[in-house]
Amino acid sequence: MFTPRQQQVLTAALDLLVEQGDRLTMTSVARRASCSKETLYKWFGDRDGLLTATVQFQAAKVRMPQVDRWRLDAASLRASLEQFGRDLLSTIVGEVSVTLNRLAIGHAGAEKHGLGAIVLENGPLAIRRRLKSVLEAGREARLLRFDSSEDAYRTFFGLVVRDIQIRLLLGETITFGESEIARDAATATEQFLAVYDVS
Amino acid sequence: MFTPRQQQVLTAALDLLVEQGDRLTMTSVARRASCSKETLYKWFGDRDGLLTATVQFQAAKVRMPQVDRWRLDAASLRASLEQFGRDLLSTIVGEVSVTLNRLAIGHAGAEKHGLGAIVLENGPLAIRRRLKSVLEAGREARLLRFDSSEDAYRTFFGLVVRDIQIRLLLGETITFGESEIARDAATATEQFLAVYDVS
DNA sequence: TCCGAACCGTAACGTTCGGTACGGTAGCTC
DNA sequence: GAGCTACCGTACCGAACGTTACGGTTCGGA
Numbered sequence: 524m525f526t527p528r529q530q531q532v533l534t535a536a537l538d539l540l541v542e543q544g545d546r547l548t549m550t551s552v553a554r555r556a557s558c559s560k561e562t563l564y565k566w567f568g569d570r571d572g573l574l575t576a577t578v579q580f581q582a583a584k585v586r587m588p589q590v591d592r593w594r595l596d597a598a599s600l601r602a603s604l605e606q607f608g609r610d611l612l613s614t615i616v617g618e619v620s621v622t623l624n625r626l627a628i629g630h631a632g633a634e635k636h637g638l639g640a641i642v643l644e645n646g647p648l649a650i651r652r653r654l655k656s657v658l659e660a661g662r663e664a665r666l667l668r669f670d671s672s673e674d675a676y677r678t679f680f681g682l683v684v685r686d687i688q689i690r691l692l693l694g695e696t697i698t699f700g701e702s703e704i705a706r707d708a709a710t711a712t713e714q715f716l717a718v719y720d721v722s
Numbered sequence: 723m724f725t726p727r728q729q730q731v732l733t734a735a736l737d738l739l740v741e742q743g744d745r746l747t748m749t750s751v752a753r754r755a756s757c758s759k760e761t762l763y764k765w766f767g768d769r770d771g772l773l774t775a776t777v778q779f780q781a782a783k784v785r786m787p788q789v790d791r792w793r794l795d796a797a798s799l800r801a802s803l804e805q806f807g808r809d810l811l812s813t814i815v816g817e818v819s820v821t822l823n824r825l826a827i828g829h830a831g832a833e834k835h836g837l838g839a840i841v842l843e844n845g846p847l848a849i850r851r852r853l854k855s856v857l858e859a860g861r862e863a864r865l866l867r868f869d870s871s872e873d874a875y876r877t878f879f880g881l882v883v884r885d886i887q888i889r890l891l892l893g894e895t896i897t898f899g900e901s902e903i904a905r906d907a908a909t910a911t912e913q914f915l916a917v918y919d920v921s
Numbered sequence: 922t923c924c925g926a927a928c929c930g931t932a933a934c935g936t937t938c939g940g941t942a943c944g945g946t947a948g949c950t951c
Numbered sequence: 952g953a954g955c956t957a958c959c960g961t962a963c964c965g966a967a968c969g970t971t972a973c974g975g976t977t978c979g980g981a
Contacts, residue, residue: 528928544831544832544833545828545831545832546832548967548968548969549968549969549970550968550969553929553930557929557930558928558929558930559928559929559930559931560929560930560931560969560970560971561928561929561930561970561971561972561973562927562928562929564969564970564971565927565928569969569970570968570969570970622831624888624892625827625828625830625831626831627892627893628824628827628828628891628892628893629744629824629827629828629831630893631824631891631892631893632743632744632821632824632825632828633743633744633745634743636892636893636894639892639893639894640892640893642892643889643892643894647885647888647889674909677884677885678881678884678913680884680885681880681881681882681883681884681885682877682880682881683880684880684885685876685877685879685880686846686876686879686880686883688888689823689846689887689888690842690846692827692830692891693823693826693827693830693835693838693839693841693842694826694827694829694830694835694838694839695835695838695842710873714877714917717916717917718913718916718917727958747937747938747939748938748939748940749938749939752959752960756959757958757959757960758958758959758960758961759939759940759941759959759960759961760940760941760942760943760958760959760960761957761958761959763939763940763941764957764958768939768940769938769939769940922981923980923981924979924980924981925978925979925980926977926978926979926980927976927977927978927979928975928976928977928978929974929975929976929977930973930974930975930976931972931973931974931975932971932972932973932974933970933971933972933973934969934970934971934972935968935969935970935971936967936968936969936970937966937967937968937969938965938966938967939964939965939966939967940963940964940965940966941962941963941964941965942961942962942963942964943960943961943962943963944959944960944961944962945958945959945960945961946957946958946959946960947956947957947958947959948955948956948957948958949954949955949956949957950953950954950955950956951952951953951954951955
């Protein structure tokens with residue numbers, strides 16, 4: 524997809540993005556990456572192309588661990604859900620995630636939805652794909668009860684994320700360590716099971 | 723706070739903001755409002771001042787209906803919660819809300835958190851203030867059980883909003899009518915009570 | 922050793938846009 | 952009517968920045 528040298532450039536762009544947000548200039552990227560602007564334009568077309576490539580590059584780095592589906596009982600289901608909650612929260616509170624979401628949201632405001640689609644696809648939707656199969660396995664095993672796995676996923680998302688993401692995006696500085704993440708994921712799982720568990 | 727003429731100008735700015743996002747120029751605002759740029763700078767200082775005033779102006783227009791707290795029983799509590807859910811969803815899915823949230827998020831990415839604070843204060847936090855008192859009244863009346871009303875509010879927020887807001891911000895076009903809002907608010911209330919109801 | 926491709930660094934171009942200056946006008950006061 | 956204030960419309964200035972152009976360097980292959 525990208526040559527090693529291109530990956531160096533994209534890494535530099537990502538760093539600058541985290542540091543300065545959307546205000547990064549082509550000149551600053553070229554300087555940081557020790558490459559010429561001509562090369563940037565040759566490789567990525569224009570500024571939007573560079574940003575798109577950067578987002579794709581970052582997205583490709585995120586590799587979701589797969590979760591076992593065999594031997595699903597109440598305990599392992601709960602553990603899986605908690606794991607998903609932790610993954611989701613860890614991703615969302617990360618500086619890179621906040622930065623790229625801000626970038627994509629800014630682009631969406633300029634009628635350019637390309638970045639938004641990429642971020643959506645590789646953030647929430649990637650989690651969703653994995654989680655849905657677990658949820659459906661849980662239903663299959665008579666551990667959960669719901670009509671639409673889509674709705675169930677979105678409820679889980681809401682219980683985990685709550686207002687964290689929007690507050691981070693709006694600039695609030697929330698310190699979120701491993702322990703808070705684990706606690707929130709556990710609480711959200713508890714609440715999710717209180718709603719969807721076969722009771 | 724603002725003279726009628728100033729309100730005309732801010733309305734024009736808000737319209738342009740919804741139409742073109744953050745790309746609106748001082749010239750376009752002046753033209754749309756039929757005023758001179760000199761006046762804009764005299765009244766609002768600079769571009770950021772104009773944007774801030776626009777956000778404040780819009781925020782001041784949103785007047786939350788108060789909810790009765792007397793005679794709180796299970797039915798009226800449920801009705802209040804549903805009403806809050808509908809209010810929250812209606813606000814969030816509105817074009818103006820999406821636009822101003824995008825604007826504030828962009829500013830937060832540029833280390834200028836002023837707009838983010840205003841949006842936060844007049845959006846989620848305004849709802850929270852009202853909802854918290856209802857929640858605490860519910861606890862007082864032995865209808866709800868929770869330790870932290872803050873956590874309870876945030877859970878309700880998550881159950882109502884789910885992934886709607888982030889998807890809208892990222893540019894997804896979701897058609898959301900009265901009926902969907904009512905249904906989602908009802909479902910969220912149901913789920914909230916399943917978690918926090920004294921059972 | 923020569924050639925060409927790729928790339929670096931930098932200079933330059935053109936546009937956009939925030940911000941300022943200025944002349945003209947309507948309305949109000951004395 | 953003179954003078955003042957507030958405002959409109961427009962022209963202008965300067966900086967930032969995306970984009971292009973160009974000379975110089977490195978390096979692999981014939």
